[in-house]
Amino acid sequence: MTSTSSRPDADIHALLAAFSACGATAGGGITRLAASPEDGQARDLMRDCLRRLGAEIRIDRVGNLFGLLPLARNPHAPLVMLGSHLDSQTRAGRLDGTYGVAAAILAAETLAREAAAGRPFSADLCVVSWTGEEGARFRPSLLGSGVYAGRRAADDVLALRDEAGITLGAALAAIGYAGADAPPPMPACYLELHVEQGTVLEASGAAIGTVTRNWGAAKLDAVFSGEQAHTGPTPMEDRRDALLGAAYAIADLRALADRFPGRLHSSVGRIEVAPNSANVVPARVAIAAELRSADDALLAEATALAEAAFEAAAARAGVTVAIPSRELRGIRALPGVVSDLVAACAEAEGLACRSLDTVAGHDALSLLDRCPVGLIFVPSLGGLAHNEAEATAPRDLEAGLAVLNRAARRLCRAAGSPEGALRGETA
Amino acid sequence: MTSTSSRPDADIHALLAAFSACGATAGGGITRLAASPEDGQARDLMRDCLRRLGAEIRIDRVGNLFGLLPLARNPHAPLVMLGSHLDSQTRAGRLDGTYGVAAAILAAETLAREAAAGRPFSADLCVVSWTGEEGARFRPSLLGSGVYAGRRAADDVLALRDEAGITLGAALAAIGYAGADAPPPMPACYLELHVEQGTVLEASGAAIGTVTRNWGAAKLDAVFSGEQAHTGPTPMEDRRDALLGAAYAIADLRALADRFPGRLHSSVGRIEVAPNSANVVPARVAIAAELRSADDALLAEATALAEAAFEAAAARAGVTVAIPSRELRGIRALPGVVSDLVAACAEAEGLACRSLDTVAGHDALSLLDRCPVGLIFVPSLGGLAHNEAEATAPRDLEAGLAVLNRAARRLCRAAGSPEGALRGETA
Structure with missing residues (x-):
């Protein structure tokens, strides 16, 4: 020994x-x-x-x-x-x-x-x-x-x-x-x-x-669904770009954390895009979003605000969003x-x-x-x-x-x- | 026959x-x-x-x-x-x-x-x-x-x-x-x-x-580089999130096309994220961006504006951006x-x-x-x-x-x- x-x-x-x-x-x-x-x-x-x-x-x-x-x-x-x-x-x-x-x-x-x-x-x-x-x-x-x-x-x-x-x-x-x-x-x-x-x-x-x-954590999988299209001729107003919806959501989730300095962490670490081709408007984008806080009430409020922000982001891009998975870990x-x-x-x-x-x-x-x-x-x-x-x-x-x-x-x-x-x- | x-x-x-x-x-x-x-x-x-x-x-x-x-x-x-x-x-x-x-x-x-x-x-x-x-x-x-x-x-x-x-x-x-x-x-x-x-x-x-x-086309590969970090404890102000920079860029590129209705098309169809894990702040994100126009002067102006927008998006997220590949097809x-x-x-x-x-x-x-x-x-x-x-x-x-x-x-x-x-x- x-x-x-x-x-x-x-x-x-x-x-x-x-x-x-x-x-x-x-x-x-x-x-x-x-x-x-x-x-x-x-x-x-x-x-x-x-x-x-x-x-x-x-x-x-x-x-x-x-x-x-x-x-x-x-x-x-x-x-x-x-x-x-x-x-x-x-x-x-x-x-x-x-x-x-x-x-x-x-x-x-x-x-x-x-x-x-x-x-x-x-x-x-x-x-x-x-x-x-x-x-x-x-x-x-x-x-x-x-x-x-x-x-x-x-x-x-x-x-x-x-x-x-x-x-x-x-x-x-x-x-x-x-x-x-x-x-x-x-x-x-x-x-x-x-x-x-x-x-x-x-x-x-x-x-x-x-x-x-x-800290408590809310882990949300959000899936943005648009319509596959050609990135060239498809008129901009006809596009339903799932990646654009996800981009708005990623930016808005960061802005949400910035409203509560030191009290709320947020992130999107993972994204999956289909079909993920340079010439194709993305049809489906899944993101893995997280919120973390030591304040139960804030975490609940922020999770609701995040889901509303995802809906607004999707609407702004002309796509839809679903949240097939929510995992909540309490404080x-x-x-x-x-x-x-x-x-x-x-x-x-x-x-x-x-x-x-x-x-x-x-x-x-x-x-x-x-x-x-x-x-x-x-x-x-x-x-x-x-x-x-x-x-x-x-x-x-x-x-x-x-x-x-x-x-x-x-x-x-x-x-x-x-x-x-x-x-x-x-x- | x-x-x-x-x-x-x-x-x-x-x-x-x-x-x-x-x-x-x-x-x-x-x-x-x-x-x-x-x-x-x-x-x-x-x-x-x-x-x-x-x-x-x-x-x-x-x-x-x-x-x-x-x-x-x-x-x-x-x-x-x-x-x-x-x-x-x-x-x-x-x-x-x-x-x-x-x-x-x-x-x-x-x-x-x-x-x-x-x-x-x-x-x-x-x-x-x-x-x-x-x-x-x-x-x-x-x-x-x-x-x-x-x-x-x-x-x-x-x-x-x-x-x-x-x-x-x-x-x-x-x-x-x-x-x-x-x-x-x-x-x-x-x-x-x-x-x-x-x-x-x-x-x-x-x-x-x-x-x-x-139409002419400008095809830009942009690579955002941040720093890999834990999505949990890392303070928000210390994060250098490459995906956040890319998200700002995707949103801004769409806004650029909207300034020239019918005359400029833009898209990001492809994104690669590393390490692409739910619990990790992304260190590197590559996007394939396109601009298309039938107006040579507008395409040149928009390409310059897009590159400036990518720089601004990167700076806003505290990351850097490089454009390793530019492919221009003239009208x-x-x-x-x-x-x-x-x-x-x-x-x-x-x-x-x-x-x-x-x-x-x-x-x-x-x-x-x-x-x-x-x-x-x-x-x-x-x-x-x-x-x-x-x-x-x-x-x-x-x-x-x-x-x-x-x-x-x-x-x-x-x-x-x-x-x-x-x-x-x-x-």
């Missing part, structure tokens, strides 16, 4: 470097889409690390990869779960998700070593990487954790198709991760360590963030006892900690209401996210691991209870 | 129905992208029809398909060429291009029968289908006729790639149309019959249009003698004929300045084009063929000279 520098899990930097090689891009980032060969490489690396720790590997139907470590030597011991995801966006950073998985592996190694040395534990540990967090290759996001939490049906998720028409089920089978194992039971507590993807920590000088609330508080535990662990490590919101979705939020969850942030340089230049200072990467490690140890010595861990020993 | 109802070339309707089966869509149109298997089927049908006429088949390097019929029985006889294209847009109409090829085949059949019956001719006939007129699968448009006319290099055209990365050369080889034959020499006159794709003929009640001028007159010949032939058929502009590009325009060209239009119902519902009345389809046939006969009896044909016999 001792580390040597030749092993990929010698320390957090070595392990991140090893993961970064799976899907490395010329720009210093990674492209590791869910269930791609590159994702398969990263999963293999994780699995091999966990096997070296003596963990029991389980792969469930949707490819969630679990490693169970019996620390408590009691078949009825509760479970503490640590993890995040290994999939990425296209040309993304090396830390998003991967940092949480790598840190979970190293925390597990430390606790396994302590258990082997005789330290008593009252909970077992599980390390997890969830399938398809990003929603890049297979939409929507939070697939694997959503199935585990009972929010999505495994059959539905396995039937999702990428742009080439390949199902998630087939893609998982192709990389050897279409499993048949039962997932572990719901843990007594789930912790996820992640890069902030914002600038709150950097601006405040805190090394650790403990997340107390997630919710994360359990205070877990965030207090994180803060206490940061304090014990001598690290400045502050509470903050998460604007982005995370697998931890899938498990919210199913078990106590904690979400721990470290600073992102310049807040860059979903970008190859995403980075965190090495010292901050080590600090986040130290806090995760300490919190996991306290939980595993308190039968997984965050209340017990908060009250209990601080070592 | 006699027609029977069981043959696909029994008449124009039967032949169009046979071509329509190649790439038929559920919506009653066709999808027959250049060098696709469906294009291969249509080419095979054309080749078989020409072989039955005793034509010499030639396929040149870029897949242009020629059938040469020696009518003049003189090895030094000039050539009259008739044709158009068999490729289509996605979910397009059955007539665009195909009508001109089908009518050319039937006109050739008639003239071959007349020659066999002893009628004297002083020019030979050639039927052609040009590769890649549409610019849908392989961009830009007018590929095969552009190579034949010396406007494009064959090597460049063969190296063009579709969205799957397949070159035109490889696609032609896959369907058996990567030829090695020398193309025929430049003809003494080229005639192309086409559906109007506009409403001028329908509104005027004329059955035949003779094209006297083509030009078609030779009056050929359009007069078409008008004379229409009159001889007892058909109302009017002269008009073409706004769309056609293969005939590739050959303009290389040889005398004529472009004959028949009405399009409702002006619908690049649309599965594209249609022309059966009577008008027959009228167009009759005019093409008569004009070809007169040309082939006047050594291919449009002046001679116009002066000569009217039978």
Whole structure:
């Protein structure tokens, strides 16, 4: 169980470097889409690390990869779960998700070593990487954790198709991760360590963030329908240009966010145009629009305003719009006892900690209401996210691991209870 | 050489129905992208029809398909060429291009029968289908006729790639149309019959249009570059959203056309977004923009205004824009003698004929300045084009063929000279 520098899990930097090689891009980032060969490489690396720790590997139907470590030597011991995801966006950073998985592996190694040395534990540990967090290759996001939490049906998720028409089920089978194992039971507590993807920590000088609330999000798929025509002779007044309608909508959605500075985020990240030919007036355009806010009333108002703006944009272009899919994620508080535990662990490590919101979705939020969850942030340089230049200072990467490690140890010595861990020993 | 109802070339309707089966869509149109298997089927049908006429088949390097019929029985006889294209847009109409090829085949059949019956001719006939007129699968448009006319290099055209990365050369080889034959020499006159794709003929009640001028076009590829970021936590003021810049540009380009009603057409038919993920602020967006006008000064002014609008749109979104490709097609007159010949032939058929502009590009325009060209239009119902519902009345389809046939006969009896044909016999 001792580390040597030749092993990929010698320390957090070595392990991140090893993961970064799976899907490395010329720009210093990674492209590791869910269930791609590159994702398969990263999963293999994780699995091999966990096997070296003596963990029991389980792969469930949707490819969630679990490693169970019996620390408590009691078949009825509760479970503490640590993890995040290994999939990425296209040309993304090396830390998003991967940092949480790598840190979970190293925390597990430390606790396994302590258990082997005789330290008593009252909970077992599980390390997890969830399938398809990003929603890049297979939409929507939070697939694997959503199935585990009972929010999505495994059959539905396995039937999702990428742009080439390949199902998630087939893609998982192709990389050897279409499993048949039962997932572990719901843990007594789930912790996820992640890069902030914002600038709150950097601006405040805190090394650790403990997340107390997630912003709400409204995700709208809007489809503009016009009429296919020749871009040459068709008189302008006869055109029913679906792309023009979508363009008006994209501009108006941005204007909507600008009406509520700092309180409302909006975006259109994805667009599909048919037939998408230079000489053809587009007949059908689908856009994926998002609204995010920490204010429930504002989010509801903005969602209604956005839908009205889409209707007006369509009418202005002489086309129609439908909204075949609306996904609403409410604003919710994360359990205070877990965030207090994180803060206490940061304090014990001598690290400045502050509470903050998460604007982005995370697998931890899938498990919210199913078990106590904690979400721990470290600073992102310049807040860059979903970008190859995403980075965190090495010292901050080590600090986040130290806090995760300490919190996991306290939980595993308190039968997984965050209340017990908060009250209990601080070592 | 006699027609029977069981043959696909029994008449124009039967032949169009046979071509329509190649790439038929559920919506009653066709999808027959250049060098696709469906294009291969249509080419095979054309080749078989020409072989039955005793034509010499030639396929040149870029897949242009020629059938040469020696009518003049003189090895030094000039050539009259008739044709158009068999490729289509996605979910397009059955007539665009195909009508001109089908009518050319039937006109050739008639003239071959007349020659066999002893009628004297002083020019030979050639039927052609040009590769890649549409610019849908392989961009830009007018590929095969552009190579034949010396406007494009064959090597460049063969190296063009579709969205799957397949070159035109490889696609032609896959369907058996990567030829090695020398193309025929430049003809003494080229005639192309086409559906109007506009409403001028329908509104005027004329059955035949003779094209006297083509509109100019400016085709601009504009690339907006921003910065990839997370759509959640990234503060709105920090976003550099390339899709937002493109959306402003699309809206502004439409507004530009609206400033010059009836005199300026504009469009954006194609957009490519990277990384095109719902959760990622787009980093790079390429749009294919077009401006068309019959007024040279206006087209130049509008092109400059469009480029300035793109710059302003980019600046407003905090991104940059580059225009890596500008293609300008000047406004030009078609030779009056050929359009007069078409008008004379229409009159001889007892058909109302009017002269008009073409706004769309056609293969005939590739050959303009290389040889005398004529472009004959028949009405399009409702002006619908690049649309599965594209249609022309059966009577008008027959009228167009009759005019093409008569004009070809007169040309082939006047050594291919449009002046001679116009002066000569009217039978």
